[in-house]
Amino acid sequence: MGSVLPADLFLGENNMQLYIAGGCGDQGRNCFYIEGDRHAFIVDAGTSTDGLDRLPDLSPEMIRRAEYLFVTHSHKDHTGAIEYLENNGFTGPVLMSNQTYQQIHYKPKNTMILDSTAPELSLDGELSLRWGRTGHCAGAVWYYITVDGKRLFFSGDYRENDTFYRCDAVRGLTADLAVIDSAYSRMDRAEDMRKAVADAAKEALGQSAPLLLPVPSYGRGLSMAMLFYQTFGEAYPIHMSAKLRDQWLRIGHRSYFAHEEILGYPFDIFRPWDETSLEGGHIYFLTDAQLSKAKSRQLIDCHPELSVLMTGSLHGYGKAKFYYESGRAAFVLWPNHLTKQETADLAAANAFSLVVPFHNPKEKPETDVYSF
Numbered sequence: 001m002g003s004v005l006p007a008d009l010f011l012g013e014n015n016m017q018l019y020i021a022g023g024c025g026d027q028g029r030n031c032f033y034i035e036g037d038r039h040a041f042i043v044d045a046g047t048s049t050d051g052l053d054r055l056p057d058l059s060p061e062m063i064r065r066a067e068y069l070f071v072t073h074s075h076k077d078h079t080g081a082i083e084y085l086e087n088n089g090f091t092g093p094v095l096m097s098n099q100t101y102q103q104i105h106y107k108p109k110n111t112m113i114l115d116s117t118a119p120e121l122s123l124d125g126e127l128s129l130r131w132g133r134t135g136h137c138a139g140a141v142w143y144y145i146t147v148d149g150k151r152l153f154f155s156g157d158y159r160e161n162d163t164f165y166r167c168d169a170v171r172g173l174t175a176d177l178a179v180i181d182s183a184y185s186r187m188d189r190a191e192d193m194r195k196a197v198a199d200a201a202k203e204a205l206g207q208s209a210p211l212l213l214p215v216p217s218y219g220r221g222l223s224m225a226m227l228f229y230q231t232f233g234e235a236y237p238i239h240m241s242a243k244l245r246d247q248w249l250r251i252g253h254r255s256y257f258a259h260e261e262i263l264g265y266p267f268d269i270f271r272p273w274d275e276t277s278l279e280g281g282h283i284y285f286l287t288d289a290q291l292s293k294a295k296s297r298q299l300i301d302c303h304p305e306l307s308v309l310m311t312g313s314l315h316g317y318g319k320a321k322f323y324y325e326s327g328r329a330a331f332v333l334w335p336n337h338l339t340k341q342e343t344a345d346l347a348a349a350n351a352f353s354l355v356v357p358f359h360n361p362k363e364k365p366e367t368d369v370y371s372f
């Protein structure tokens with residue numbers, strides 16, 4: 001008797017969807033739209049890195065319905081489409097760390113800065129979150145969001161045990177859905193990859209060549225410089241473009257994003273560089289990861305003795321790819337994302353009912369919509 005329940009009770013609390021708007025089996029364009037019965041939000045709004053600046057696949061209704069945009073970090077593949085969302089009807093707060101806000105070029109109209117002294121926040125009775133540092137670059141955070149009775153984890157670009165950046169390692173979390181960095185298809189772990197980069201550097205420097213490392217302004221440059229300093233000591237002096245050295249001066253002695261032991265190193269272990277002068281046996285970090293600037297290419301072209309080592313993904317814009325393919329530059333991947341093995345490690349250290357790997361151009365999930 002009375003066994004017929006209204007249809008909405010069957011859906012009830014359990015009805016939530018993840019729409020992959022980009023970032024899975026994709027080049028950049030990381031963007032995830034989540035909609036439940038009462039709330040909708042977006043995590044990251046990136047453009048593609050294939051040179052086409054493709055926008056996320058979000059309908060105008062989704063953009064208008066989203067109440068919040070959670071930004072994991074400043075890189076364009078996570079932030080390039082923020083302005084597009086705002087121009088298409090998104091009016092909610094954009095949440096991010098203070099460092100992320102300082103690094104992005106387009107400043108959102110309605111920014112909510114995460115308070116690093118209290119990494120928990122209740123946005124309304126039904127939506128609350130925690131965040132932690134991911135170790136990928138200064139300002140990068142993961143999110144653990146509780147909404148309408150569901151728990152969701154977004155790793156952002158994630159790297160435990162980086163040589164420079166701190167990570168609040170995620171352990172023992174329970175979540176109905178986990179969207180996890182799985183950028184590298186390989187099955188090894190970061191230590192081996194770091195060693196390969198150090199070995200490649202040592203080989204070049206051992207032949208008394210100057211060594212050039214094109215890197216982004218925010219991210220692995222400081223991590224690699226730290227590894228070289230800790231491995232080689234003063235044997236190979238380390239120089240940096242102004243933008244990277246400025247980062248070093250800003251965060252090198254601040255405990256929030258950098259490791260404890262780094263705070264004790266003097267600033268002059270990394271020297272300023274005019275992006276022109278070169279000496280054999282010295283290391284040079286150039287903040288032009290994709291060799292987009294003519295000046296960077298000129299430096300390489302005018303110095304055949306200069307060894308060039310690429311250490312991150314080669315995008316569709318710039319000329320880094322060309323230098324690698326022509327054999328002028330070597331390539332050894334620096335780990336500032338997770339390998340497939342480490343994605344599995346992270347999943348095993350937590351209780352995630354559904355894992356969606358992202359950030360891997362080669363791995364496209366069977367569906368763009370998950371119900372959970």
Ligand SMILES: [Zn+2]
Pocket residue numbers: 073075136157
């Ligand atoms: Zn990133």
Ligand SMILES: [Zn+2]
Pocket residue numbers: 030075077078157359
């Ligand atoms: Zn990314």
